[in-house]
Amino acid sequence: MLDSSAASTEARRPDAAAPASPGARPPAGGLPPDRLPPAGPSRRAISLIVLAIALLAAAVIVSMATRNRTTVDAVAGDDGWAGAVLEPTRPRPEFTLTDTSGRPFDFAAETEGELTFLYFGYTNCPDICPIHLSTLNQALRAQPDLSATVVFVTTDPERDTPERIRSWLDGFNGAFIGLTGTPEEILAAEAASGITPAVPDAPGEDGFYLVGHATEILAIGTDDRTYLAYPFGIRQSDWELDLDRIASGEVPPVASAGAVDVTAAVAGQGKAGEAASVYLTFDNRGDDTTIDAVSTDAADQVVLHGTDASGVMTDASTLDLPSGTTRLEPGGRHIMLEGLRQALEPGDTVTVTLHFADGETAQVAMDVVAYDDVLDRTTPQEAGA
Ligand SMILES: [Cu+2]
Incomplete structure (x- = not known):
């Protein structure tokens, strides 16, 4: 029967084609010694063969390197879920x-x-x-x-x-x-x-x-x-x-960019013209990185807020994302949507775009929740809860 949807089969991790086993390589000299022609004129031919083999080997190495890189990239963007x-x-x-x-x-x-x-x-x-x-x-x-x-x-x-x-x-x-x-x-x-x-x-x-x-x-x-x-x-x-x-309590990422997954995202409520906070949890499987900017259609501007050692709120121009887990939580660092173009009410959805230092972006859609639900939604859930 016909399927009206193009059920997109998720891109599978390409299996790195196994390089030919060493035993399958031609002998370095090209021809076994006992088959070498006796006379001198073919020395040039032999060195051409050697050159050709060297070029071939170089090509194989380059293609293996390319394949490996491709594999690594695919792994980085693929959390291994069987579903899409x-x-x-x-x-x-x-x-x-x-x-x-x-x-x-x-x-x-x-x-x-x-x-x-x-x-x-x-x-x-x-x-x-x-x-x-x-x-x-x-x-x-x-x-x-x-x-x-x-x-x-x-x-x-x-x-x-x-x-x-x-x-x-x-x-x-x-x-x-x-x-x-x-x-x-x-x-x-x-x-x-x-x-x-x-x-x-x-x-x-x-x-x-x-x-x-x-x-x-x-x-x-x-x-x-x-x-x-x-x-x-x-x-x-x-x-x-x-x-x-x-x-076991794992959830697929809300969004991902390169090695960074956003594993939780929620926005607080806010009145039109006023501000609302965005709380995200990041899992950075790669090297330390930063978010340079956040954009949204829902507000006039987006400000990254940090809290200094004494608990005073400070503006930060970038958001550091060290390797590992980073949580933006109530009372800690968070993202402020300022000048809301319309009220954000519980049940609404708001979308922000994260711009990473390496040029990657991630679109994060999240629920707007009531104040009394913010802590529930930003504190790690117990497995099986
Ligand atoms: Cu059917």
């Missing part, structure tokens, strides 16, 4: 549909704070939907300590009655939640989730039709970020690796 890390991450989608018992289901409210897997498909799907959901189910069963909610939204509400969805999902797992709605409601849910809308094919003579639909299963974390997308084709064992990491 969404950058910038999106908030937990907000939509209301109807569950298989006929009750309204407010997705954001019902699943808030829960690790959630969200999938749009249909029960008549010949292969992708059953394989994908079954793979997820098996991966979750292999990780019984991890509590997760799986929500399936039909993209074929005409044939997928609530009863049919229920019995089909029960074939995988009776705890899977099934949702349906009018075509308009389902379209709105797809849009809210950032999913390509499904399109039914023309029915055949028997009236049967396929539905082209996006194949990614979205993972939404306990921090209410939609942070990973699993395209069809992911193996159960790869999925289990991600689930292990999530179970």
Whole structure:
């Protein structure tokens, strides 16, 4: 069946092609001694061969060096998640549909704070939907300590009655939640989730039709970020690796630039014309670096604030990011958005762009939270919390 979404397979770390083993190299002299022509005229030919071999060796060394660099770069930008890390991450989608018992289901409210897997498909799907959901189910069963909610939204509400969805999902797992709605409601849910809308094919003579639909299963974390997308084709064992990491409290980065990951981001509230603070956590896997500037469309200017030894707030022109973890926290260093172009209210999203000394940039989208939630959202979460 057709997939309407170009389910982008994440760029895999290129395996550095193993250089030919030393034993496979031609002998340095080009020809074995006992095969050397007896007479002198070919000395020039031999030295040309030697030169050619030297050039070839140099070329091999250069290409190995290039390959190694490529590999290192790929590793630096790749956190090794099996799913595709969404950058910038999106908030937990907000939509209301109807569950298989006929009750309204407010997705954001019902699943808030829960690790959630969200999938749009249909029960008549010949292969992708059953394989994908079954793979997820098996991966979750292999990780019984991890509590997760799986929500399936039909993209074929005409044939997928609530009863049919229920019995089909029960074939995988009776705890899977099934949702349906009018075509308009389902379209709105797809849009809210950032999913390509499904399109039914023309029915055949028997009236049967396929539905082209996006194949990614979205993972939404306990921090209410939609942070990973699993395209069809992911193996159960790869999925289990991600689930292990999530179970141990790890989260995919909010954004990354080179060796620096932003692992948490939240903004405080603020009135139009006034200021709001931005708190970020950085994991720098590389050398010491600095953020030279921060920009945003949400405010007239951005100021980096530090606190000196006596606790007095000071302006800093750059933000040092030593190797390791750096937290911008309430009472410590933070980023101020000054002259807000509109009020930032809890539930809003604001985006800033970080400009690093090496020219890299990272776009960070973050939730605006109420004052009384700032500490919860900026203090490291306990694993499994
Ligand atoms: Cu399908």
